Structure formats: structure tokens, C-alpha cells
Amino acid sequence: MLEIRNLHARIAEDGTEIIRGLNLTVKAGEVAAIMGPNGSGKSTLSYILSGRSDYEVTEGDILYNGESILELDPSERAAKGIFLAFQYPVEIPGVATMQFLKVALNEQRKYRGEDELSTPDFIRRVKEAAAKLQINPDMLKRPLNVGFSGGEKKRAEILQMALLEPKLCVLDETDSGLDIDALKIVSDGVNALRSPDRAVIVITHYQRLLEYIVPDSVHVLYKGQIIKSGDKSLALDLEANGYADIIDAAA
Amino acid sequence: MNMQTAITMTAAETALVDAYTAQIGELPGEGAVLSARDSLLANLRQQGLPTRRVESWHYTDLRALLRSVPAFDPTAFAQRVDPLVSGSSVLAVLNGKADTKNLPAGINVRSYAESLIDGVAAADLVERDQDDAIGRINGSFVRDGFEIEVPEGTVLEQPLEFQLVQSAGQSHSRFPVTFGANSKATIIERHLSVNDAASLVTVVSDLILDEGADITWIILQQQGASDSHLAQVNFDLGTNAKLRLFIINAGGKLVRQEVHGVTTGEGADFKLRGINLLGNETHTDVTFTLGHDVPNTTSTEILRNVLFDRAKGVFQGQIRVAPDAQKTDAKMACNTLLLSDDADFSAKPELEIFADDVQCGHGATVIDINPTHLYYLRARGIPENKARAMLVNAFVDEIVEELEDEGLIETLETIIAAWLEKHA
Numbered sequence: 001m002l003e004i005r006n007l008h009a010r011i012a013e014d015g016t017e018i019i020r021g022l023n024l025t026v027k028a029g030e031v032a033a034i035m036g037p038n039g040s041g042k043s044t045l046s047y048i049l050s051g052r053s054d055y056e057v058t059e060g061d062i063l064y065n066g067e068s069i070l071e072l073d074p075s076e077r078a079a080k081g082i083f084l085a086f087q088y089p090v091e092i093p094g095v096a097t098m099q100f101l102k103v104a105l106n107e108q109r110k111y112r113g114e115d116e117l118s119t120p121d122f123i124r125r126v127k128e129a130a131a132k133l134q135i136n137p138d139m140l141k142r143p144l145n146v147g148f149s150g151g152e153k154k155r156a157e158i159l160q161m162a163l164l165e166p167k168l169c170v171l172d173e174t175d176s177g178l179d180i181d182a183l184k185i186v187s188d189g190v191n192a193l194r195s196p197d198r199a200v201i202v203i204t205h206y207q208r209l210l211e212y213i214v215p216d217s218v219h220v221l222y223k224g225q226i227i228k229s230g231d232k233s234l235a236l237d238l239e240a241n242g243y244a245d246i247i248d249a250a251a
Numbered sequence: 252m253n254m255q256t257a258i259t260m261t262a263a264e265t266a267l268v269d270a271y272t273a274q275i276g277e278l279p280g281e282g283a284v285l286s287a288r289d290s291l292l293a294n295l296r297q298q299g300l301p302t303r304r305v306e307s308w309h310y311t312d313l314r315a316l317l318r319s320v321p322a323f324d325p326t327a328f329a330q331r332v333d334p335l336v337s338g339s340s341v342l343a344v345l346n347g348k349a350d351t352k353n354l355p356a357g358i359n360v361r362s363y364a365e366s367l368i369d370g371v372a373a374a375d376l377v378e379r380d381q382d383d384a385i386g387r388i389n390g391s392f393v394r395d396g397f398e399i400e401v402p403e404g405t406v407l408e409q410p411l412e413f414q415l416v417q418s419a420g421q422s423h424s425r426f427p428v429t430f431g432a433n434s435k436a437t438i439i440e441r442h443l444s445v446n447d448a449a450s451l452v453t454v455v456s457d458l459i460l461d462e463g464a465d466i467t468w469i470i471l472q473q474q475g476a477s478d479s480h481l482a483q484v485n486f487d488l489g490t491n492a493k494l495r496l497f498i499i500n501a502g503g504k505l506v507r508q509e510v511h512g513v514t515t516g517e518g519a520d521f522k523l524r525g526i527n528l529l530g531n532e533t534h535t536d537v538t539f540t541l542g543h544d545v546p547n548t549t550s551t552e553i554l555r556n557v558l559f560d561r562a563k564g565v566f567q568g569q570i571r572v573a574p575d576a577q578k579t580d581a582k583m584a585c586n587t588l589l590l591s592d593d594a595d596f597s598a599k600p601e602l603e604i605f606a607d608d609v610q611c612g613h614g615a616t617v618i619d620i621n622p623t624h625l626y627y628l629r630a631r632g633i634p635e636n637k638a639r640a641m642l643v644n645a646f647v648d649e650i651v652e653e654l655e656d657e658g659l660i661e662t663l664e665t666i667i668a669a670w671l672e673k674h675a
């Protein structure tokens with residue numbers, strides 16, 4: 001589903017290279033975890049997948065279902081099924097959450113040549129998805145993410161993901177700022193979306209999240225490269241021994 | 252000796268003076284009304300239209316900007332449209348002529364032409380000060396409008412809509428409105444143009460709010476792209492009176508909306524909320540002065556401006572606090588979203604405070620669309636142009652949401668969204 005080939009990327013504004021020859025393949029149905037110390041390029045990778053213009057790809061390619069997505073803008077990538085759950089969801093005053101959800105859903109459907117959802121159908125879907133994530137309906141009446149607690153913001157991200165039904169889900173430190181109860185609710189939400197035709201990339205610092213969202217593969221990102229890949233036992237190993245041994249071995 | 256600089260009259264000044272000569276026989280009123288008109292026109296002829304050298308017109312050089320004045324067009328045709336909010340009582344002024352059919356019950360209302368004819372209007376036809384070009388032009392030519400008294404304790408459940416529809420030529424209207432003690436009403440002053448012909452529209456509204464009156468006054472200006480619109484609202488707030496004035500400018504080529512108020516009773520509260528949607532070559536000026544003349548009165552002013560193309564916008568806001576007006580609380584903010592490199596907005600806040608125990612503040616910001624907001628919306632599949640429109644809408648919608656009336660909010664949101672779709 002996703003194939004990243006020898007990717008090099010830098011910050012557009014000052015030219016700092018962050019991703020330095022990254023290779024990664026994620027298959028449909030797979031849950032891949034990406035771990036790594038601070039500053040290794042984890043969030044940058046997620047932004048590049050989503051098409052954020054603050055970063056420039058200088059070399060290599062990103063293939064999604066066999067096609068390069070480098071020339072697609074963020075909205076096209078989203079409509080094709082790539083979803084990034086943000087580490088820091090953005091507060092947008094004046095944009096009502098429900099209106100945002102409806103526009104996002106219908107714009108994606110329009111792009112794919114599908115009919116727009118009727119209002120009752122849309123409301124029903126939102127209600128169902130919100131109930132599963134234990135989201136208070138009053139929250140949806142507020143402007144997007146404005147005044148949401150950290151946990152509410154993360155749940156709102158998963159709600160969007162559930163409604164938009166993407167094919168490739170990228171979760172950027174979705175566990176940060178969540179207490180154990182919220183972590184469980186969010187993980188259940190993600191697990192509910194696991195399916196043979198959907199891939200999930202979980203970016204995290206901690207093994208803890210991977211107890212709830214059990215990965216098929218674990219990859220260690222360091223200085224913009226994947227320096228080691230393995231199965232879920234690699235995450236346990238990292239938790240016990242830290243990154244130092246793996247970094248030394250790769251050097 | 253009266254030293255006068257011999258200046259050549261501009262085309263617009265000549266047209267106004269000539270129009271007066273041609274029209275005066277047709278305009279209602281004689282005696283005191285006629286001599287008031289004559290004296291206003293004499294001042295107009297003598298002083299000409301104000302230039303940038305006049306402080307209050309510095310950013311809107313009317314003499315340079317008002318290039319021409321369309322002739323009166325007695326054959327022009329305009330008709331009523333549906334009210335903005337269904338169920339409203341409509342008082343229509345069609346091409347400057349009040350339509351007196353089906354006047355609403357529960358309030359005292361008559362056409363302003365009647366007031367001009369019986370001479371009561373003579374007292375209105377004065378200049379605020381020597382720079383009052385709008386009062387001068389309107390007072391010289393005023394033909395009609397409505398004079399209204401909302402009796403004490405009257406609560407109007409449905410809005411009252413002044414509907415000014417213009418198709419061509421000129422119209423000069425006036426709306427003296429007295430709101431009796433503890434009355435409550437929503438008034439919509441709506442300016443529409445039915446075609447692309449150039450028009451000159453002037454309107455002066457004089458509001459008196461007696462003790463405890465609670466009034467929402469909404470000005471929705473949607474004139475055509477070649478129209479000139481010169482408007483003035485004057486108000487006097489009595490004890491515990493509340494006035495919320497919403498101004499939406501979404502049309503016109505040359506627009507000056509003046510708001511001049513005083514608080515004359517303790518506990519009075521004034522709110523100004525303005526949305527300027529400016530596109531094409533428009534020049535739109537909102538000029539506001541408020542005198543906090545007595546202790547314990549409050550005001551807040553928030554303007555949100557969105558500029559496209561080569562639009563120019565102006566906000567002048569002056570708050571004066573009289574020496575004994577202690578405990579005044581006044582806050583003014585002017586926020587501008589500049590969406591074109593060729594657009595231009597000037598903001599001039601002025602605070603003149605002569606009391607020592609007051610809270611007064613002002614702030615002006617100029618911003619662009621927040622790129623992180625834009626990226627977030629796009630990352631959810633919303634195309635860039637649509638995402639931009641949503642964010643611009645959000646910028647002004649915060650103001651509309653304050654109206655509290657769901658039907659009115661939805662109607663205004665639809666108008667704003669349609670305007671943005673057309674100009675973005």
C-alpha cells in the first residue's frame with residue numbers, strides 16, 4: 001500500500017535535511033509502528049506523507065498503491081485515503097466542528113465521484129461514531145478543537161478518521177497527553193478500523209500504546225533513516241534497553 | 252472681508268448644484284424647510300466636497316473620489332423584495348420614494364415627506380459640524396423616508412425592515428426614530444440595488460433611545476458595484492438604554508458610513524459590530540464617534556474587514572470621555588484580513604479621555620490566513636480555495652454569531668458566504 005523509496009527531505013525555509021534516505025514498506029492490513037528518539041524525523045515523516053508544504057522532498061519517492069503522491073496536494077492525498085491524526089490538532093475559531101466534518105466528508109466524496117451525504121445520514125454517522133469514542137455531543141457544537149482538552153482533541157482526531165474511512169492512517173503520537181482511560185478508548189477506536197484493506201502507521205515514543213494497538217512490524221527511525229526493523233518484540237526490547245545499542249550497531 | 256479661494260467646481264459638485272436648481276421645485280417642503288435646504292446647499296457650494304485636508308475626511312477624499320453624480324431619474328423603476336427575515340414588517344423606500352401602503356400597526360409611523368411638508372422636519376435639516384458633507388447633501392435633497400415613534404413599553408416581536416431599493420439616479424432619505432422607554436425592537440436597514448446603473452444614495456438616521464430601550468439596528472448595505480453610498484446614523488442613548496448596531500458593507504463603489512453617538516443617561520450601553528466585505532475597486536469608509544458624556548456608560552466596537560482585489564477600506568473610531576464621565580468602559584478593536592497585495596486598509600483609533608477613573612482601550616490588527624489552519628483543513632480533504640473561504644468566513648462569522656437570533660444569523664451567513672464565493 002505504501003512504499004517509501006530512498007526518501008530525502010528538508011525543511012523548505014532553511015534547507016535543513018531531516019529525512020536522509022528513508023526506506024519503508026507497509027502492506028494493506030498491516031499495522032506498522034515507527035519509534036525513535038526525539039528529533040529523529042518521526043513527525044516530519046508524517047507531515048511529508050500528508051503533503052505539508054513546509055517540507056521539500058529532494059530525492060526518492062513515495063508510492064501509494066503504486067503511484068507517486070509527491071505531486072498531489074494535501075487535499076488530494078486525503079481524498080485518496082491518506083489520513084494523518086495530528087500530534088497537536090489545530091484549534092480553528094469560527095469553524096463549527098459539525099460543519100467542518102460535513103464539508104470534509106463531502107469534499108472527499110466529491111473528489112472520488114461519489115454522491116454527497118444527506119444531512120440526516122451525515123448526522124446519524126457522526127452520532128454513531130461519537131458514541132463509540134465516548135465523545136460528548138456538546139463538544140461537536142463548539143468551534144473545531146477550540147477549548148477541547150488534550151484528550152478531547154485526540155478523540156476528535158480519531159472521530160474524523162472513523163468518519164472519513166481512510167485507507168492509510170498515520171497516527172502521530174496519538175498517545176501523548178492521554179490518560180489510561182482515554183488511551184484505551186482511542187486505541188479501541190483505532191483497532192475497530194483495522195481491516196485487510198487498510199494500513200496503519202503508529203508513530204510513538206512509548207511501548208505503552210503498542211500494548212493496546214498491537215503492531216505487525218516495528219521500525220526504528222534515527223537521523224532520518226530506518227535503522228532497524230522487526231516484529232512487536234523489537235518494541236519491548238527498546239522499552240527495556242533504550243535506543244543506544246541499536247544506534248551503536250547501526251553506526 | 253470674506254477671503255475665498257476661487258476653486259473650480261468638480262463635475263460632481265457642479266452636478267449637485269445644478270441638480271438642486273432643477274429639483275427644488277419637486278422636493279417636498281417650503282418655508283423653514285426650504286430655507287434650511289437653501290442654506291445647506293449654499294454651504295455645499297461654498298465649501299465644496301471635503302478633501303483630505305479636512306481631518307475627518309483624510310482617508311476618504313470625497314472631492315477626488317466622487318467623480319460624478321448621476322442625474323435624478325424620475326422614470327427609474329424599483330419594487331419591493333421579500334424581507335430579509337420572513338414575518339418582518341417592511342417599510343420600503345423605492346428610488347427615494349416611501350411606499351406608504353400597509354404601514355405596520357403598533358407603532359406611530361408616517362412618511363418623511365409629510366414631515367417635510369408640514370415643516371416639522373426643518374429642525375432636522377442642520378449640519379452636525381462644518382465638515383458634515385453627508386448631512387449637507389442629504390439635507391439639501393432629502394425627499395422621503397419614514398418618521399417613527401415606537402411607544403413606551405412596546406416590544407416588536409418581528410423585525411422592522413427599512414428596505415431601500417435603488418435602480419438608478421439619486422435618492423436621499425431620512426429616518427428619525429424615537430424608541431420610547433423600555434421598548435424593544437430589531438430594525439433592519441437594508442440597501443439594495445437592482446441593476447448596474449450608477450446611483451447616489453444618501454441616508455441619515457437619527458435615533459433617540461429613551462430610558463431602558465433595547466434596540467438592535469442592522470445595516471445591510473448591498474448596493475451595486477458602481478453606486479455611491481453616503482450614510483449617517485446619529486444616536487442618543489438615555490439611561491440604561493442599549494443599542495447594538497451591526498453594519499455589514501457588502502457592495503458599493505464609494506461608501507462612507509458614519510456613526511455618531513452620545514450617551515446621555517447612566518447605564519447606557521452601546522455595541523458596534525461591523526463587517527466590511529470589500530472587493531473590486533471599492534472604497535469603503537466606516538467613521539465612528541462616540542461621546543461618553545455621563546458616568547457609568549459602556550461601549551465596545553469590533554470591526555472585521557476582509558479585502559480582496561484593489562479594495563480600499565477605512566475605519567476611523569473616536570471615543571471621547573467627558574470630564575465627569577467616570578467609570579466609562581470602552582473597548583475598540585479593528586481586525587483586518589488582507590487577501591490581496593493591492594488592497595489597502597487604514598485604521599485610525601482616537602481616544603480623548605478627560606476623566607481619570609475609566610477603562611478605555613483600542614487595538615488594530617492586520618493578518619493573513621493562518622497557514623497552519625489552512626493546512627489542517629486541506630489535510631482533511633478540503634481543497635485549498637474552499638478551505639480559504641471557510642477560514643475567511645470564520646473570521647467574520649464570530650461577529651454574526653453574536654446576533655443570537657438563529658434565523659437572522661443564518662440569513663446573514665448565507666449572504667456573506669455568497670459574497671465570499673463570488674469574490675474569492
